[in-house]
Amino acid sequence: MTRSVFIQLILLALVVLCFAALPFMTEGFYLTLAVNIALYVALCTAWTLFSGPTHLVSLATAAFFGVGIYATAIGVEYLPFPVVILLGGLAGAVFAAGVGAMTLRLSGVYFVIFTLGLAELARQLVTYFQTKIFGSIGLFVLTDHSEGDLFHYLLALIVVIFVTGWLIGRSRLGFAMRVIGNDELVARHFGIEVARSKIILFVISGAFIAMAGAIMAPRYAYVEPASAFNSTMSFLVVIMALLGGTRRLWGPLVGVVPFTIIADLISAYFPEHINIIIGLGFLLIVYLLKDGVSGILLKALGSNRLTRAQGAKP
């Protein structure tokens, strides 16, 4: 490990520790906002692990998130919370592997449509089995975890996601994904198993999203399919990640923070118009911010150094 990497790690650890102290300093509105921001940072960064390099827009976030919520709803009575979170991640990984094997040979638009249907499919399946087998639709999630606890779990998850993303960026797999993103035909002709590489990334991304769902489950108290598999979340994740920029590991981070705060203000002052404003915002992002806020930041800094975060030289 080089000296500069070591210094960066220490700085990062200090930043994380500062954030970890947040729940001891505030509660109520600001803590809830902080949990929301942490949640979307985790979701968007996990989403970008897959959709960034492949350029495939996945709308399956809500499906994986719901799987995680149900993992907690079913398991938390019998197992410790951290174990349940890991099991939620495992369930998400298995789900993603199945879905990926079926769909990742599809290209572009077919994949998007399939993933959009996935959350709905999962919702209907869960509803069906719950009514047929268990006789009732909902599940209670009764834990004594406070918002502060959830925040700490999310913070830990974010750290794990970033470390994973950093490692992938430096690995052969990360390099393969960049080649695939540039030209799939060339990738195939130089020995890269395109479908398999995409599935591996989809599994990693899906597992992290499910873990975020498992962590957030106690907030719901009462879980039913309609609230667990909520497609709006899939779209919000795409908007925020694109706002931040998907070409760097830290891109979504700079998209989520302003978006969440602004969306919160808008919904406080114009509760009736939130969807119109988000829709217009989305159009502006797609037309004006092709490389996201992180791209603008980099240009402003006049440096291309950080671009390597996601695709470091081997």
Added chain:
Amino acid sequence: MTRPILQIEGLRKVFGGLVAVNDVSFSVAEGELLGLIGPNGSGKTTTMNLISGALPATAGTIRLDGSPITGLTAAAISRAGVARTFQLVRILPGMSAVENVIAGGVYSRAGRWGPEAETRARELLARVGMEGRSDLPLSAMTYIDQKRVELARALAADPRLLLLDEWLAGLNPAELQMAISLIRSIHAEGMTIIMVEHVMDAIRSLCGRCVVMNSGVRIGEGATADVLADPQVMAAYLGED
């Protein structure tokens, strides 16, 4: 003739009602530089695509060093030791020239990664005449330089068989001389090469042997000078009478 590295028997490719490659057989000896020639639309590039696995064959077998590669994916064929350039240059635009060349070796037969891969990439870029220019952005490179990067990428795979699909097309006379001597020197180092080409001067000066195709059928095979003098071949290029 030394042992054949590539053997093609009864190769056939049908697109709907069109027979693009019709029962073609030929073989390539280790260390040979074979020209695959014929008029436009004669099935040369399709044959290359069948060898590299870009397209699945309808019938027939292709063997690389004795083991069949027909039916394998392009990725598996690459690991078996076939590397290629493309008729229209396919550079990876979002990556540097060095990364482009590294990409040729990571998952292919070479399996090279890390500092070793970068060193090798720089060597190969120098080898194809890009010394001192390998860190230029790709967008600033001329067409011939992009072709050089693509050739270096194919060489990075440590191929046992190199497929050059009209690598000489679109070059001006000075560049052409340079490119011909580059291919000659790579061949002189022992590389087995099949080149699809329209530039007859290059074929004459480089290839010891040629296979000629027309309308998907192999119409000639043999020493380059003999093949080019064959009336049937001349008719295919210039028309009857």
